[in-house]
Amino acid sequence: MPELPEVERATGVVRDVAVGKRIERVETVEDEIVFSGITHQEFATEIANRTVTGVGRHGKCFFLELDGHGRMPVLHFGMTGMLQVKGQLATYYKETPKSANTDWPPRFHKFILHLVDDATGEVAQLAFMDARRLGRVRLRRSPRTEPPISELGFDPILSMPLLEEFTPLVLKRSCPIKALLLDQSFSAGVGNWVADEILYNARIHPEQKCNTLSEEQLSALHHHTSDVCRIAVSVNADDSKFPEHWLFKHRWGKGKKEKHTLKLPSGEPATIKWITVGGRTSAYVSELQRAPKQSVRGEKKKRASRKTQKIEVVGDTESDLTALSDSEPDTVKNVRKRKASAKTSETPTSRKRRSRPSSSLTNPAASVT
Known part of the structure; x- marks a missing residue:
């Protein structure tokens, strides 16, 4: 795109x-x-x-x-x-x-x-x-x-907020940072490759939760959100003129036989990995963008709870971005309350009546007119 x-x-x-x-x-x-x-x-x-x-x-x-x-x-x-x-x-x-x-x-x-x-x-x-x-x-x-x-949110070229304004906008969210960057109501114009490039240069794992970023990480994120866009625009989006150390130059080899040539600062070969964050395939360098252990444990618990938890979806579609709100949507809360209320108000007689098979199912001769 x-x-x-x-x-x-x-x-x-x-x-x-x-x-x-x-x-x-x-x-x-x-x-x-x-x-x-x-x-x-x-x-x-x-x-x-x-x-x-x-x-x-x-x-x-x-x-x-x-x-x-x-x-x-x-x-x-x-x-x-x-x-x-x-x-x-x-x-x-x-x-x-x-x-x-x-x-x-x-x-x-x-x-x-x-x-x-x-x-x-x-x-x-x-x-x-x-x-x-x-x-x-x-x-x-x-x-x-x-x-x-x-x-739309701020434009990294036209209206980039100051660091002191940018910081609370990020810290109040609990979603993965990659999902936030993709949200056009937050940073307008940042898409998949730009978001990955920002996070690579800032040395932030795409799955790290926004509200766990350190001051140093926030400062780096703020700088590179503006800088990556500025550099790309300065060469008229001609990717042949992008810096050789950018992830963009090496990220396109997923599923292909040829190997990338991206190097770590030490001169060793970098390891590019791909994961899905915010509904999009995300490229990152595992040696430089490490997920905090606490975030990894929390994500495993959340995945385990999703397997046993049944949530009713309200509406026609779901967003492919992680929810930005820390609280549960009111519609889902209300559905659960109604279900809980219905269960507690049931009497033994009503449960027995509800479990009794209907005559149309038990009597082969029954018909619907």
Whole structure:
């Protein structure tokens, strides 16, 4: 999934190609999933014949600022979203595949902006593509103050809090630190590889509980949350220019025969391991990122209790992130209270009546009409 550095690179593409140009017309493809809260025709009609005056970003969301009245596009790439300028290759996440081409219109495009500079006559076309349809295209009057951007946490590049503000935000949580970093309401723009890189450089195990971090660990976490994003953005998300000592350069060999070349500070080969934290595969170096023994024991007890404890799930789905609240959800508490109350209020007669088989099951001749 494109993360903060890749989305920042995309805003640069829009800035270079679109700012100062008028949207002469918009080609769209019907997609009720990607176009969120609007139809593709509404999107095209509302932004046509308006000039792009700027581009902004917060976390993994970016938006186009347009002149005149009306709403403005707010975009999210999801897992496979990307931009492509006519005549150029698309801006792929991680690496450009050999099959990439400049065919036009590109496959899986959701909209194409036809742009013109009224002063010079220069024209350009910019396409938004999304093969897996997990991206989102929205319209908002005030992108920075409306959802989804208004619901996001701090941006490590644009609004990194001071250490004294950052520390209590972390310590009040009891979830694994990797899960917290992935939560966009905490740190907007931090995704899987960025979170792993932050924790590797800070020498923190991804499963360590937030409220067990030491002052030294919190200081390192604060520094590298900002620093990893800053370095990646400074090279325009070009991973070939990332530092050689970064975990990113060596983490992609899971399940493959070739061996990585990451070294420990001592010069010995590092051991990269993978675990699932916060619903995502997490890479870490076992020699440098050690889980506190206390946390390991606590996790074993919790896993054992889960095997014997039955919890009713309320709602359609569960989040793939560890719960951030230290307390049990009220809905689950209420379910348990109702069950406990029902058990204590049962009489021996009612239990006997409830256990007696019904006639429709015992009598083969019984029928339902």
